[in-house]
Amino acid sequence: MLLTCIILHRCKNLYLIAVIIGVVMFFPEEVIEEIQQRADIVEVISHYLPLKKTGNLFKALCPFHQEKTPSFMVNPQKQIFHCFGCGVGGNVFTFLMKQENISFPEAVEILAKQTGVDISHLVTGNINKGSSEITPKLYELNELATAYYQNFLNREEGKGAREYLKKRKISSELISKFRIGYAPFRNRLLTYLQKRGYKQELLIKAGLIIKREDGRELDRFINKLIFPLFNPQGRIVGFGSRRLDNQVPKYVNSPQTVLFNKSRYLYGLNFARHFIKKDVIVVEGYLDLLALVQFGIYNAVACLGTALTRQQIRVLQRYAERCIIIYDGDRAGQEASVRELELFIEEDVPVGVVELPRGLDPDECIRKEGKERFIQRIEKADDFFDYKLNFLSQRYDLEKAEDLAKVSKEMISSLYKIGDAVLRDAYIKRLSRKLNIREDSLYLEIEKLDALDRKRQRKKNVSFKASVPTQYREEKILLGLMLTEEEVISLVRKSLKPDEFRNLSIGKIVRFLLSKERRIPLSQLIEKLRKEEIEGLDSLISSCVNQLEESLDLNKKISIASDCIKRIKRKKREAKLLDLQKRIESAEEKEDETLSSQLLEEYQRVLNTDGTDI
Template identity: 40%
Template sequence: MYYPEELVEEIREKNDIVDVISGYVKLQRKGSSYFGLCPFHNEKSPSFSVSPGKQMYYCFGCGAGGNVFTFIMEYENYSFPEALKFLAERAGVTLPEQEYSAEMRKQQDLKGRILELNKMAAKYFYYQLRTENGAQAMEYLKGRRLSDETIKGFGLGYANKYSDDLYRYLKKQGISDELLRESGLMNVDERHGMYDKFWNRVIFPIMDVNGRVIGFGGRVMGDGKPKYLNSPETKVFDKSRNLYGLNIARTSRQKNLLVCEGYMDVISMHQAGFKNAVASLGTALTTQHASLLKRYTDEVILTYDSDAAGTKAALRAVPILKAAGIAARVLHMDPYKDPDEFIKAEGAEAFQERIDKAENSFMFEISVLEKEYDMKDPEGKTSFFNETAKKLAAFEVELERENYIEATAAKYHIGFDNLRKLVNRMALRGAAAAENTVVRPRRQAEVKDDGMQKSQRLLLTWLIENPSLFKTVKEYIGPKDFTTEMYRTVAEMLFEQYEGGELNPAKIINHFMEPEQQREAAALFNTNIRVETKEELSKAVKETIGKIVQNSIEYQTAHLDPADLAGLQQIVMSKRRLQDLEKLHISLD
């Protein structure tokens, strides 16, 4: 739904960024800003800055930055409308009702009713576990060494051994058969009619990232089949797009996430202190899972079972994660079957050591490949190295490929030069692949662009931190002198704010919808260089203005149409401004 800019700005202004972020991060005042440990990456020294003047935050370590909306979106994984609603409620601002079509209202209403029904069922299962009927299930959980705190934290429950128990309870609450059918809580057939999908099972409520119960998993008591059973697909539950435990793991703020196979592995790891563990829900890792993981981490450690099925699952997951831009490592569980068994036998400290030693995914792949060949036979060994060389040739970036050749050569004692020659031969067999592996050296123009972008970022930051500079700067520089599109857009809005008597960088952030654009815009107002005195800063400002004007002249000249007399006149004027800079004195008092 579209909300007027005035309403968005009202909500932002009523949510002071220091107050909001203080609810998530411990902040300490230093000068005009507040600092704390960044909630978006692991760090020991505070580099996360919150500016009450700018109403912005910025991490000088990982580059996360933006306004109060950006923070809530990043931390809570909310969309902009969700963040807006959250902050509106916090500030006591009433949002206008969204207008839905009749069909949209019907679907939204159905989703809401299923979520409420799931919540009701979860409470009932939770209660049943603590009754006499749930004694066997509680004994099972205690036998798995789960504490009362853990059982409560994951909302574990029990479905009675009678197949109509939940059905009768929900009917007493006035729930219609139509809604029960849509919820996935019931089975329906001609012989039995409608009956509980889960009965005589320990129940694991499945929650989305916002903590709403979207489905259930059940572990049978006794020898019934199947051992584990999940909710079917419903209007609120898609197992290929959700991960068990992510509602907790997403706030762990660890540098990686541990991906395992089952509910008990996740629960056992969380109880042992590894609260960054998640599991797919009875299905192999999907591209949708990888996209979901990418929202919270750049690295995944696969902690699958040590059996053949677990190895196969890890091999299948690695390219999916890589395609999503996630680095993967593989934890070796031997001699134990799974994380739960390992932690019970060796403890959390030993498990952490295995995490620290988790194997690079490529090295894991070739170690699995090695088992397919007789390494004592010369022919088998040669075939193994040929296949390994093909995999190495697939690396497009030369430096990365060289590093992996070095690591592989060291592990298999083949010699770096020998392996590199073999890799090059394999690469040459595919001309296209060979072309893709060439790394083009950086041109001088690219290096210059990097320096010019920093100069433009510095000037934008100084304009925010020293508003008195604007009168001087505007005599020499305008938005058109910012030659990067993002920078020029921000400069246009900032110059417009100055002309209108307003200075509001946090409002500028709202212009950009994508998180990466918001980060980049925030960085434009948080760039600094180390200077000791005001005189040094004044000199740096003057030099920066000169660099930007000179770059603008070069840019305009390179893009000038010979017939454009007005453009030629602008270049002449810019050159005069550059000459006038020699006489400029900048005061920062």
């Protein structure tokens, strides 16, 4: 059985990436270095995250774990990034690999294109279509499928789809901008792609084809209006579709693939991200979004025709200070708004809600009332408190004590989730005034929920402690200093050996640094160390560097390094003494006086040293 795998190593100043079945790429060191020199890490990451300048650094909410306070830092001087929350870090290649879920050679290719470095002569062969590295092929297939659907929209077969878009008053400019298309009857796409050499297995992985129980393969989208779904960087990751008849379900999306997860993506974010300053508007459907854009409201996205998810809210949090929900003005739209308010509260994301006239969706409303009136509605959006209270007031009779109690408990269940104590107190005062209920009664309900929550936590017996490990602290500080100052490397070369480091990964990096005549730029060092197979290399280096204060001068760094060396030697001495003590006890238990005497002499010798001669 043939196995497809990636081999990455350095050979005679070449980075060799070989896919056993398919492609071989040779990346000379100087090519990797040129790409790194041209690729500004701040510019690259800013395409994915809204970075804010803080002193000499840039910060953002980390894309690799959930957080409410930014702990993801980018250092333009050192060309590295590091998250103090989850510990992820590295250089520009590392970021791209993690963010796009791609391999090192794919990251090299992407950055080479962005920076204008020609590497076409370094690639021989083609990535095998059955390879596990299918990400580039899926992007390629999505582009081909999009062009195919666009083409059919303009052919005779697409007449019905064109008439539908005309009826919905979607302009030709918008159709082109969002690359809207039409999927015809029969298995036309399957035939089209198979003729171009794409195998059935890959087409299924792309979500373009489905395989029935009887073994037949069919186009996933047939006689449907097609909306390509883009990631924030503008690459097509999947497709949304709408039926042109009245049958259900009206909307069908691509299945989950390597590229696409419907709970994470939002329609139109690739376009809206450039126009979001403070607020982002969230609507339900593709056509609602297109109507808003057509009227010049560009800071809007759609949640793929499904309920908004926690992951989508976290994505929006990176771009906007507040989210404004505008759903259909019917009962279902109101209930969806109330449900999703809870997610915004739990994620600590400010939210507003616009309630439309009954029976109108955002598309119909803006076309009927016009842009100016629609913007006025947005400016007067209710906060979560007013919207939920109004919604509940319509469902219950507040003149009845039982209904009043139900409404207060519903509201308290939301207020309890607010982490900001001052904000929660302000809302409780508002609720007290609105419902004419004493504040202490409302706080009593809060206390009940708090007690119930503590009880659940005790049952789970789970502790979520996020502490910074202090193990190997002096070794990490010393490595950070070595990575930034040539003089510290010289000091370590005179004072320590690599095998004196208890952390094996740090020892490997130190050995590499001591073997070089001059210090290597940090962003290049990570790539040069890849062959060492050091566990957690990128995060280790970025964490060691980022723990240092930027304001330290060279003399202070030398002083700190000297102190770290003393501590490392002292700990080495303590470890040796502990080992000797155990061996002495063992020798005495065996009544081996000769060995015991030798070990005692050794113990005395180590005790009288500073750890240098151990």
